[in-house]
Amino acid sequence: MSSTQHHLLDLYRAQRLGEPAPPAPGIHDWQVVREWRDHRQFRAALAERPAHGPLRQALARWLRPRPRSTC
Template sequence: MSITQQHLLDTYRAGRLGEVAPPLPGTHDWQVVREWRDHRRFRAVVAGRPAHGRIRQALRRLLHARPRSTW
């Protein structure tokens, strides 16, 4: 069953029972993404790591690492 079919079935059931229809699929997607990002930042702060810019810092360390002398 596709998302559209499930939504239509849920809307039909809500109408028959006199309840509020469910939101359209994808309505709250960006809110979920923002909450997930905020949760990741919170976990980083609690763990003692920087909350943002971690990827750039790691790439900067890799790209600008000084070559080790071999002698």
């Protein structure tokens, strides 16, 4: 059974029982991603590590290269 079919079945059951309709699948996906990111940053702060990952650090190095020494 796909998630769409399952959702339609849940809608039918809720309507028959007079209950509020459940949220559609995928409605809260971005909220979950944001909460997961916030939790990772919080855990990093507790561990006294930088809160940003290696990808952001690599991009920062690429966008702001160090000045070359003039020997």
